[in-house]
Amino acid sequence: MGDEEVLTGGGVNHVVRVGGTVRRPVGPWTPAVHALLEHLAARGFTGAPRCHGVDDAGREVLDFVPGEVPGHPLPEWARADGALAVVGRLLRELHDATLDFPKSPDMSWYFPPQSPAEVVCHGDVATYNCVFRDGRPVAFIDFDTAHPGPRIWDVAYAAYRFVPLGDPRHPDGAPVAEQARRVRLFADAYGLGDGDRGALAETARARLAHLVRHMHERAAAGEAAFAGHIARGDDTLYRADIDHLARHRATLTRALLADPVTG
Known part of the structure; x- marks a missing residue:
């Protein structure tokens, strides 16, 4: 086996690169x-x-x-904006490719399936699980949290991470008006109903409440x-974002449902 290079990321798993493969x-x-x-x-x-x-070490081998x-x-x-739109289209392609995946009740998933099981969700679509080339998103990685569920379960979390939809006071935060504009762009790129x-x-x-519960259960x-x-303080940050989404739900929803502007 070749030399192992430790890959950094979310800090939950020990992940290494061996040549053209990843071992997890x-x-x-x-x-x-x-x-x-x-x-x-x-x-x-x-x-x-x-x-x-x-x-041979009992680790999964991935490209x-x-x-x-x-x-x-x-x-x-x-x-x-261009990267956000590409992520929306890539997520739609992923979901559509799972429509005929045989979702056997005997399968074990990291997260329990959510109803209705329209597609197989990635479960953690975020910048830290997205590979870019030349500024363009090309792939999602770390499918450990995949599980059957409704499209919106994955789309909403991806929008939270990529728009982003958190409290504007956070690092990398955006004003509410900008969040509204970008979440519409993301939904349009996905083709959301x-x-x-x-x-x-x-x-x-x-989805954020689910994440906070999961963090505390695993801890x-x-x-x-x-x-x-x-x-x-990650859980405190997520709770602040839950409150932010409650305060601005109407603004975000109006932007998502507004008739498109035509020139």
Whole structure:
């Protein structure tokens, strides 16, 4: 085996690069994730790594996707309107490629399936799980949190991360008017239906509440990474964003449902 290069990221898993592959810890959800990645490959979706089973050390083996994963503070190219629109289209392509994925009730997923199980959600579409090349998003990585669910469950969280839809006082924050403009751009690029547009802000709040609960459950179970996230105040930040979304839900929803401007 070649030299191992430790890859940094969310701090939950120990991930290394070996040549043109990435090696990651497995879990009960790994067979379902591998089945999903194989399905995406068979459907011609190129915005996800290919999987190559498990190595002799018991780690899953995935393609290393070349490019740049932006960190914080986000570079301007990761915040550009063009990048946001491409992410919306890429997420739509991902979801559409899973429409005929056999969602067996016997499959184990990291997160429980959400109803209605319209598609298979990535579960953590964010800048830190998106590979860019020349300022253009080309692939999502880290599918561990994938699970069946409604489109809006994934779309709302992706919008929260990429628009972004958090309190403007946070680093990388944006004024509410800019959030409204960009969330409309994202929804248009995805091709989101009116019903889901009306539910986006509230779904983002529900998704963040789900995240806070999960962090505390995992920390209580003894997982040091999640305890560290809480210690640095991540849950406090998410609760502030939940409140922000409640305060500005009407503004965001009006922007999402407004008739398009024609020239």
